[in-house]
Amino acid sequence: MRSSRLLLQRSHALYRRSVNTWSAVGAAFNVQHQRFEHLQKNGLFGVPELSGPAGFQMAQHQALREAEFLVHKACTHPPGAVTVETFDQLSDSLCRVADLADFIKVAHPDAAFREAAERTCVEIGTVVEILNTNVDLCQSLKNLLGNEAVLATLDSDTRRVAELFMFDFEISGIHLDYSKRSKAVALNVKLLDLYHVFLSGSQLPNAIDKQVLPEHIRHCFSIDGNRVQIGGLHADSPNELVREAAYKIFLYPNTSLLLCLDELLACRHELATLVGYESFAHRALKGTMAKTPETVMKFLKLLTEKLSDRTSKDFKMMKEMKKKTHTTNPEVMPWDHAYLSSAIRTEMFNIDPSIYSPYFSLGACMEGLNCLFTQLLGVYFQAEQPKMGELWSEDVRKLAVVHETEGVLGYIYCDFFRRPDKPHQDCHFTIRGGRLRDDGVYQLPVVVLMLSLPPPSGRTPSLLTPSMVENLFHEMGHAMHSMLGRTHYQHVTGTRCSTDFAEVPSILMEYFASDYRVLRQFARHYQTGEPLPENLVSRLCESKRVCSAADTQLQIFYAALDQVYHGKPQYRSTTDILREMQEKFYGLPYVNDTECYRKPLPLKTLSMH
Incomplete structure (x- = not known):
């Protein structure tokens, strides 16, 4: 413990020499990791x-x-x-x-x-x-x-x-006879394999001969010999040709994955009907607040109707913005959505992320979360020194979540920084659920927050864009849900609640990330110490309303597609279903020879979870 305190004091001093004085928590995230090879080996x-x-x-x-x-x-x-x-x-x-x-x-x-x-x-x-059987x-x-x-x-x-x-x-089919129960188990095991193959394949980049791409955009992608690797949509690129190429190549149909998807959906439907449900959607929604697919689709259609006028206005704004970019194609295409939305916000409110990032060092944001939880809940973070072998990557930070009177509530491992082969997704993982043990001692929950933030470099800390800050607060909402649940049983601890309720704490946290009363307590320029001006926060909040209907409509499209894929068999290709759902629920045209399997389908939750 003594060496741990010395580390935090040293980190604190390093950061103070820059501009600001942070707590040990803030400092731990604003300096590069220091190795402690002498520590005892662990797992x-x-x-x-x-x-x-x-x-x-x-x-x-x-x-x-x-x-x-x-x-x-x-x-x-x-x-x-x-x-x-x-x-x-x-x-x-x-x-x-x-x-x-x-x-x-x-x-x-x-x-x-x-x-x-x-x-x-x-x-x-x-x-x-x-x-389960x-x-x-x-x-x-x-x-x-x-x-x-x-x-x-x-x-x-x-x-x-x-x-x-x-x-x-x-x-799981407990009411079935032995033969059918055995079949249900076999189908579930098969689904585990299919989902692993599908998810792994959908995350792989697509590679093409570099001669296929115009020479002046090849440098925008990863090149391996004569092949160009495209592992994402490059949706924020200002170059329309880069966005278009990435979209068409990354989403180009993979025959083996399409067959896997067909088999996955067929297997899910077979399992659902075997255990007595009309479709997999009926089975999956039985334990949620929505209850039935009919309720979900009714909600999605109603929401689409309510948003229709605003969505049309949003796409019209995007079209006007696209004209200003001297494009060869005046129509708004799916690869334009994210970039044009951002461009409109920047033009209307001057919210270039580079203006905000210096005020949002990761250490400052963690300090802000620490202050917020202390003021609201009487809970604070304590930077922990992990044992050697405890972490899977040396840039992971470990936090204890401590209540001012009840002591340690649990632990959060912060896997925040980008690294090769790390999934580019922001998510919360439960490692161990909280529960009251037989001996009267509470089993402390352990979770991981995984983000894709830029790592600190030299004396420059990790600097976050406003969207990164919002994602950090969102995922921390999940983590604190796990920490504060304190349920008797781990079966219902934290995020192990109804799926459609699990997002409530995290969405709530997003509101704190754009409230000036919260931001003014921690958002300071990492070099000058200047606080984030209130007018910048106001502009940021106003900008979030821009194109929000179109953004929501995109999510409605994904939800509707999920419902139809998992509904009763359509006896047509998943591509045809995708085309119909996109034209019906999105508002931007379907692009031939593209698939949506890069948006992973939800994995069936293991019942014992």
């Missing part, structure tokens, strides 16, 4: 077995042994609160390994770790599906829920969690 997230890829096999074996014991306990113990607690322990024992592996398989820079984690995900996922296990829960006298002794949380576990059994 990932402090799990001793995970000091190497082979450790996943050991962790998996231990989890399965514990699960075997807990299944026996649940099936033999008289019905009562202990039944629900045992089910939750069973879920926790598997999730602690599966959730950790689920993160490592996408985030670890070492392919050996990623592959070992992927194998563990598949193995435990298979066990989960088998358990275990008749004896389900019967123990039925004995509880069917006993009114015992139910009367349970608190409302325990009853609700018992009902949720029963719901998991029902959607």
Whole structure:
């Protein structure tokens, strides 16, 4: 602990020599990582077995042994609160390994770790599906829920969690005969494999001969010999030809992925009908606030009607802006949406990100979040010194979330900076859920926030654009949801709630990211210490209304496409469905020979989660 304090003091001093004085939290994010090779070797997230890829096999074996014991306990113990607690322990024992592996398989820079984690995900996922069709296990829960006298002794949380576990059994086909239950398990296992293949393939770049591209734009892409690698849409490029080329090449149909998508959708539909649902959409929505696909589509159509006039005005503004760029194609195309929206905002309100970024060093933003949570919740961040081997990348930071009277609430690992082979996505991963253990001690939640921010360089800290700040606050909303839940059962902790409610805390946090009363407490120029002028914040807030209808309409299109793909079979290609949905719900034309599988379909949540 002493060396940890010395580190924070040294980091603090380094930053003070620049301009401002931050707390240890702010300083920890504004300086480059310092290595501590002398620290004792440990495993990932402090799990001793995970000091190497082979450790996943050991962790998996231990989890399965514990699960075997807990299944026996649940099936033999008289019905009562202990039944629900045992089910939750069973879920926790598997999730602690599966959730950790689920993160490592996408985030670890070492392919050996990623592959070992992927194998563990598949193995435990298979066990989960088998358990969700275990008749004896389900019967123990039925004995509880069917006993009114015992139910009367349970608190409302325990009853609700018992009902949720029963719901998991029902959607997995527990009511079927042995043959059909076995088929349901096989379909679920097949879906795990299909989704892995689909997701992995959809994230790979497309490569073409560099001669296909005009010479003057080749430098905008990654070149490997005679091949150009295009791994994204380059939607913010001011060069229309770059945007168009990236869109058409990155989204060019991949035959094997289209076949995988067809098989994935067919398999999901087969599973849903096998267990008694009209479609996979009906099965997936059963446990949400929306309840049915009909309700969802009614909402999407109503929202489209309400936004129609505003959306048309937004696209008209984009068309006028495009004329100013001396384009060869005056029509607004899908690759223009993001760039033209940004250009309009910049022209109307002069909100070039470079004006704002100097005020939003990552350290300043973390300081702001720290102050906000302290003032609102009596909770603060404490920079932790991780043990050697605990992290998967040396630029990850670890925070303890501490309540002023209750102590440590949990831990957040901040994987914020870009690096090769790291997914370009902002997301929150639950590594371990919070729950009250048998010994009365609360199991502290552990989460990871993964962003794609520019790393600090020399004496220049990581500087964020306003959209990056908003994303940081959004993801921190998820993290604090996990920290503050303090539920008795891990099955319902934090973001393990109804899917359509899980975004509420994170969306709420976005409002703080654009409120001057919050920003004035931390947004200061990293060199001069000058506070962010209020008029810049006002302009930023006004600019967010520009093209917001068109932006929303794009999300409606994605949602509608998801619903139709997972509805009753259409007996036509996914490309034809995509074309129809884009023309019906978006407002910009479909481009031939492009696909939407770069927008990953939602993975079926493992029931034990």
